[in-house]
Amino acid sequence: MSLSVRHILSVNDLTKKDCALILKTAQNMEEISERSVKKVPILRGKTILLCFFEPSTRTRTSFEIAAKRLSADAVNISSVGSSLSKGETLLDTAKNLEAMNPDILVVRHAQSGIPHLLAQAVDCPVINAGDGMHEHPTQALLDLMTILKVKKRIAGLHIAIIGDILHSRVALSNIILLKKMGAKVSLAGPASMIPLGIEQFGVPIFYDIRKVIPSADVIMMLRIQREREADSFFPSLREYSRFFGLNKETMKHAKKDVVILHPGPVNRGVEIAPEIADGEHSLILDQVTNGVAVRMALLYLLCGAKK
Amino acid sequence: MSLSVRHILSVNDLTKKDCALILKTAQNMEEISERSVKKVPILRGKTILLCFFEPSTRTRTSFEIAAKRLSADAVNISSVGSSLSKGETLLDTAKNLEAMNPDILVVRHAQSGIPHLLAQAVDCPVINAGDGMHEHPTQALLDLMTILKVKKRIAGLHIAIIGDILHSRVALSNIILLKKMGAKVSLAGPASMIPLGIEQFGVPIFYDIRKVIPSADVIMMLRIQREREADSFFPSLREYSRFFGLNKETMKHAKKDVVILHPGPVNRGVEIAPEIADGEHSLILDQVTNGVAVRMALLYLLCGAKK
């Protein structure tokens, strides 16, 4: 069995069969990270280039650990002190890296579409580790795995995605992937943060989170990306928190068995109250654990997928 | 045999038996770094996260080399370009890293107490690689090893720690550890750099280094941390050097077999004259070599110490 795609650029490209294969492989990988000796030799002698042209701790670390647990050689490349600062185009950087015979390029970039562009230019598989406000497919896949492990199904679930939909690549990848897998997805957030035309994805939109919380099986909170000045889209953090934050009050109306996801890093007290982030419904740390497994699965499935 | 502690946070927590075990293990490790093939498989499949939230060359490199020579997977995490800059709390960063199943977190931070805080939050062992002006236990252990290798004992030795006691985490860890092992420890430095109440550790204080040098078996020079503006605590570097620097003149009164330590990086011509730093009494480079061995020992002894 193999994937129908050579790159992981958008969840759009993945068939339901692809998703099933990725999740099944991830479940096998998961167990490796729980062993005393957390290492298998299946990607020995493979070179994985981690090109994080935008700051990242969790995703970069997750990929690096995933690569190393499969015995691959992981090499970090950042834009700080790189040839990009010497006037080289990003395409040339990619072609140059490709000339060193890597097996996979993992790419994060602040601009939307960059991983797609690079995938067209190079022969080796490219994994999009987050591009601008566009997509973050490995996050959506780990979210899928996290929900599935607890709820045992996706089809028929009601999943509410709440907060800054406009700036969120996590939201877009999740909307597409969860709809594909048969979930009912609703969006809620301030009007200024709901992108125009998003309803075309078949997702009802709410401006009052109390309208989606009671029926939600899964609540996916998005972070206010203050480093992108997302907080200029509403009057104050306090007001945002009061109307769109998840807290004890708003959780009163939620289902007993609701689960809460958040892609991290969490702004405690802004989009989510500390007692909810750390509470019994929260799967935030499970997401991180599953992230390593999903990335191990993807690295494994793509290695050897060269043209 | 195993350590009585799960974390290395403060030398305070270590029993004399712990110290003996660490030093004995370090002596065995030392030999590995002298081989042609400097690698043993004992930590294969272990994940060591090196979280240096404060600049470091020697300590970070020492830990990374130590991890790799034991075949562990070392992953570097710095605060530059990290989720900390996105508003995440340090505790959340630590919990997230823990969710990726590391075996040890090595933590350096500019604020005192951070490694203790993280150790309470996470399940895996934490090693304090230097926290603010508080402690630097692995430095004290490597200093202990360095003295012991040359002097064959600690008990009964007179050890003079000279310079900026106030800002020095190296000084505090050494005072506690060396006293515990039976040494007589004296402090000397300008009055502005002797912390209030330090005499409670049972260490006599001198404001004239000529009073401690003649009877010292070991002289431990501290660095003037100009990057922390330590040079605002005295009138000028020249004056500091004249009164508290170790040079040919002051060394005239020292014992013939005195040994000199310095945690590095050295400010040549400030706290120590070049001819003394490079002279026959200096053990500065031995300290660095022993540092790798001590860290190999600690990584080995703590791995598998999970609850």
Add this chain to the structure above:
Amino acid sequence: MSLSVRHILSVNDLTKKDCALILKTAQNMEEISERSVKKVPILRGKTILLCFFEPSTRTRTSFEIAAKRLSADAVNISSVGSSLSKGETLLDTAKNLEAMNPDILVVRHAQSGIPHLLAQAVDCPVINAGDGMHEHPTQALLDLMTILKVKKRIAGLHIAIIGDILHSRVALSNIILLKKMGAKVSLAGPASMIPLGIEQFGVPIFYDIRKVIPSADVIMMLRIQREREADSFFPSLREYSRFFGLNKETMKHAKKDVVILHPGPVNRGVEIAPEIADGEHSLILDQVTNGVAVRMALLYLLCGAKK
């Protein structure tokens, strides 16, 4: 067979026999990077310190990949956040690193002569990965390999090096090495970028590139290093490009089988037109591929060369 040198500091030090050994070893290494499992255990347990005190993507990545494909442990050390910023001298940094028992130091520095200085201070082999405006021997060796693979010989070839000779360490290393191997080397560029006295190397100088292009078997274009303000040496980039850039127009007069090299990163449209950089005569990406092989060869040949 072994090299006549313990360090790779300048191509000046290399005998013709050394070059032949390096290139022959590199040819064997090349094949490793084309395998499915790109890894051999020949440097297992060796520690390679990559000390890049000046920004670099391609060279650092090339060395790191080279080290890892030979199973060596590669440790990155940069000047950002290092003890250099704490006032330590570079010599002390080097002596400290040496005390951790590395097998090779790879050094890049913005100042000319630093690798030579460090090689005198430390016992382990040092590889110059580019020092200021002085030399870049591994680049010259990979250029040699690239030419040889296509032209099957060096002696008797006419090689034109074009552009900013003044600031280019690539030019100097290539002039010396190519002349040593019997090539005829010509230089061309604006008068302001031809260093005084360079003709002593036995290289004719031209201020009009059309005078060298027709007879050149190899054209080596140099980059305008705008990050070093090299563009203040001529009136405008447009004028530079018009008179000294390689484009369709100037290529009309070139030999049919001419090959084009460029050390990268390329300033497209400045020293070379995009259609030429990507064209059939260009060996720019072959240079990158050969770079990994040459560095694997050097790491292999120098490991174990300790005094």
